[in-house]
Amino acid sequence: TKSVGVVADSGERDAVKAFKLFLHRAETPAVKVLTEGATGGYLVPTELADEFAAEVAKRSIFRQLGARVLRLSHWKMSVPVVAWSNRAEIVAEGGAYTATEPTLSQVVFTLYKLGRLAQVSEELVADSKFSLWEDILSTDFANSFAAAENHYFTVGTGSGQPAGITTLPVSVTTTATAAIAAEEIIKLYYSLDAAFIPQAVWMMNPETAAHLRNLRDGAGNFLWQPGLSGDEPARLLGRPVVLNSDMPKIAAGAKVVVFGDFSWYWIAEGDETLSVQRLDELYAASGTVGFRAWRRLDGHPMLTSAFAVLRMKPS
DSSP states (O other): OEEEOEESSSOHHHHHHHHHHHHHOSOOGGGGGEEBOTTSSEEOOHHHHHHHHHHHHHHOHHHHTTOEEEEESSSEEEEEEEEEOOOOOOOOTTOOOOOOOOEEEEEEEEOEEEEEEEEEEHHHHHOTTSOHIIIIIHHHHHHHHHHHHHHHHHHOBSSSSOBOGGGSOOSEEOSSSSOOOHHHHHHHHHHSOGGGGGGOEEEEOHHHHHHHTTOBOTTSOBSEEOOSSTTSOOEETTEEEEEOTTSOOSOTTOEEEEEEOGGGEEEEEESOOOEEEEESSTTGGGTEEEEEEEEEEEEEEOOGGGEEEEEOOOO
16 A cells, blocks of 8 residues: 655755656655655645645535634544524613623534545556546535535534534424425525624425425515526525535425524644545555545534524424
């Protein structure tokens, strides 16, 4: 097993060159400029890691919605958060202040290890004219890790994995097990604290969106308004709709719609953006070379009042 990684004392460009050479050739003197990471693997050079992170961000629904990203230096950390603050009061001249403590809570972030193993044919690996990193591995890894984020940040249980938005408490429950009424969507909208509505978006599965497309208000107007231009999202009660295939579909007891301000979903990452390891012997019989990649992260909704959740009636 051979591994690759990040800059030691040499320049970043030397590390990038060494990294790409190592992907194609199991043995190269250039690997001496690479340094082993703390997780037991080796880090992708900073320049390529930044490009990789940007590609993940393009595909990560939660990052696109403005989720806050924390960089942790330890695998586990308690993060305090203000649940909400009391309103400031008018104080008369010479009058006394009323002392109240902010409502605080703590969320424990644990950096879970996400991994992806890709196999590439020996012919492609040996072809030095072919960019193994840019043309195959970077795209594959970015797609895989972004898909993992979308899944766990949506339906993760919070036990041994990130806590998804479906762990949030229910705000509105439908009266039917397989249908959503227009008034229930309106009720969900107004169940969210008014302070968060200007930044809030709807999140739902595409099949749920198709169901809601035909909903009308009491005046017969469609609740769902199409965007005015191709790059403008469709709007439901004036707020953008985000489609997420990892959201549960309409079924008894399922949490199918979330309306909220997703800047209150926080993502924690380790210092090591991405580690990669080359596996030469594992798939030798099949004529392929394995490339194992992993990174560590966690995610939690941090403020319950910033979200409203619609659940289908249990059966």
